[in-house]
Amino acid sequence: xxxxxxxxxxxxxxxxxxxxxxxxxxxxxxxxxxxxxxxxxxxxxxxxxxxxxxxxxxxxxxxxxxxxxxxxxxxxxxxxxxxxxxxxxxxxxxxxxxxxxxxxxxxxxxxxxxxxxxxxxxxxxxxxxxxxxxxxxxxxxxxxxxxxxxxxxxxxxxxxxxxxxxxxxxxxxxxxxxxxxxxxxxxxxxxxxxxxxxxxxxxxxxxxxxxxxxxxxxxxxxxxxxxxxxxxxxxxxxxxxxxxxxxxxxxxxxxxxxxxxxxxxxxxxxxxxxxxxxxxxxxxxxxxxxxxxxxxxxxxxxxxxxxxxxxxxxxxxxxxxxxxxxxxxxxxxxxxxxxxxxxxxxxxxxxxxxxxxx
Numbered sequence: 001x002x003x004x005x006x007x008x009x010x011x012x013x014x015x016x017x018x019x020x021x022x023x024x025x026x027x028x029x030x031x032x033x034x035x036x037x038x039x040x041x042x043x044x045x046x047x048x049x050x051x052x053x054x055x056x057x058x059x060x061x062x063x064x065x066x067x068x069x070x071x072x073x074x075x076x077x078x079x080x081x082x083x084x085x086x087x088x089x090x091x092x093x094x095x096x097x098x099x100x101x102x103x104x105x106x107x108x109x110x111x112x113x114x115x116x117x118x119x120x121x122x123x124x125x126x127x128x129x130x131x132x133x134x135x136x137x138x139x140x141x142x143x144x145x146x147x148x149x150x151x152x153x154x155x156x157x158x159x160x161x162x163x164x165x166x167x168x169x170x171x172x173x174x175x176x177x178x179x180x181x182x183x184x185x186x187x188x189x190x191x192x193x194x195x196x197x198x199x200x201x202x203x204x205x206x207x208x209x210x211x212x213x214x215x216x217x218x219x220x221x222x223x224x225x226x227x228x229x230x231x232x233x234x235x236x237x238x239x240x241x242x243x244x245x246x247x248x249x250x251x252x253x254x255x256x257x258x259x260x261x262x263x264x265x266x267x268x269x270x271x272x273x274x275x276x277x278x279x280x281x282x283x284x285x286x287x288x289x290x291x292x293x294x295x296x297x298x299x300x301x302x303x304x305x306x307x308x309x310x311x312x313x314x315x316x317x318x319x320x321x322x323x324x325x326x327x328x329x330x331x332x333x334x335x336x337x338x339x340x341x342x343x344x345x346x347x348x349x350x351x352x353x354x355x356x357x358x
Contacts, residue, residue, distance in 0.1 A: 031336040032316060037144075039082035043095050045075040045103065047150060074153045076190050078144040080133045082184035083174075095144050098274045098341050099243040102147040107270035108343075109272060111154050114238065115270070116167050134166040134208075134228040138237040138262060140216070140255075141245040142171040143179070145186050148241060150249050152191070152209045169206045170226040170237075175213035184211045217254040220261050236264030239272070249283055252290045259296065259346070260306055270309070271346035277313065277337040284342055285327050295349055307349035313340050 035041040080095055118132045135155070139148030152169040159165040171187065173179055187209050210226045227235060240263055245255065263269050273283060286310065295305030315321035317339050325342060 004264055022218045031183045032335070033097065035096055036100065037080040038243050039080055039094075039273075042082045043078045043080055043146075045076045045078065045100070045146060045150075047076075047103065047106070050058045053219045074150065076146065076149055076153070078149075078186045078189075079147060079182055080144050081179040083176045083179050095146060096244045096276065097316055098276045099146045100144070100240065101314065101341050102243050102272070102274045103150045105152055105314075106154060109151070109152070109239065109241075112158055113150065114268065115155060115158055116162075117166060117187050118165075132164055132166060134168045135239070136227055136237045136264070137167070137169045137239045137241070138223070139169070140173075140240065140242040140258070142183060145171045145211075149186065149209070150188055151239075151241070156208075166228070168210065168226070168228060170210045170212055170223065172212045172214045172223060174215055180211060180213045185299065187211055216251065216258045220258065223262060236269070237262050238264050238266070238269050240270075241272050243274045244279070246273065246277045246284060246287050253294065255293045256290060257308065260294070261307075263346075263348070265348060265351065267348065267351045269348065271306070271344075273344040274344070275342045275344070276316075277340040277342055278334065280337070281327060281329075288344075291346070299350065304348045304350040305344050308343060308344060309347040310343075310345040312343050314343055315339055315351060316341055 040332070078095070107285055115135045118135055121311065127128070137151055137155070139145065139151075142148050148169055148171045152167075155167040159167055168323050171183055173183060191209055212223050214223050224235070227237070240259060246252065259271055263271060277284075288311075291306060291308055295307055298305035311325040313325055
């Protein structure tokens with residue numbers, strides 16, 4: 001069972017009666033909340049730092065990294081971004097339940113194995129010093145940046161005691177200056193204290209976390225420019241994350257096209273998408289159909305295509321409940337759907353498989 005993170009959100013007051021109603025429904029009727037914090041609200045998230053966290057930051061047998069007593073809670077303090085009125089349709093001014101779920105289950109990403117597996121890997125170009133090129137992580141539609149920032153904190157812990165391990169995390173969202181400024185401030189807030197109190201680990205980490213404004217479908221050069229310079233022909237991101245980015249069917253194809261350009265073309269590269277089932281089964285089915293059609297189109301053109309490597313439904317209410325994805329479930333109402341998220345794993349279909357699917 002995954003650890004349940006502690007979180008809180010606050011603001012001086014709640015102005016909107018809809019916010020009061022939403023908060024009340026969960027208490028009175030067990031109606032699962034799918035958004036947390038309003039625009040400008042402070043949001044504090046604490047990951048307990050045990051069970052899956054030990055896997056995420058490297059505690060395991062064999063040749064994987066032992067952190068021993070260094071396993072401890074990770075706390076992030078975020079502010080929820082606002083956007084200009086013209087961009088309210090982005091729904092970026094909340095911390096969505098799917099983002100919290102992805103953060104809660106960061107251990108499912110296998111970060112330690114991905115990072116340490118790059119040392120000596122033929123896919124990984126190394127310098128004369130023997131330092132492996134960076135593990136590159138990208139979060140699309142980051143909003144406040146919760147999953148990406150937690151991933152950065154975990155990678156920070158792994159690499160701190162093995163200087164051959166290198167990593168970079170890029171957080172990206174729509175080029176709205178209010179949104180991007182808040183996202184940048186969240187990075188600074190969590191990876192830089194005051195200069196007198198700053199530790200070596202914090203000083204080094206902030207150089208590895210970047211924010212890039214980007215609209216899906218635009219020229220990707222700004223996003224690729226955040227990558228560590230490499231002579232490899234497989235330049236791209238090893239791990240791409242996104243939470244609640246499938247709600248608009250009109251954006252599915254451009255989203256897939258963007259991922260296909262940005263994902264490194266190696267067997268171990270992965271995309272992890274978590275979507276709240278409140279999005280609707282029909283909408284998620286539409287996305288899965290687009291994945292298949294897009295893959296077939298890419299293969300016909302002579303290139304590798306993306307395929308679904310795994311898909312499951314998870315109960316956001318805790319208890320570790322998970323079940324296979326189903327296109328339909330009888331007698332399911334909106335209240336039931338709000339209790340579940342769908343976790344989708346994408347990978348390259350026509351490249352040699354690695355032993356483990358991250």
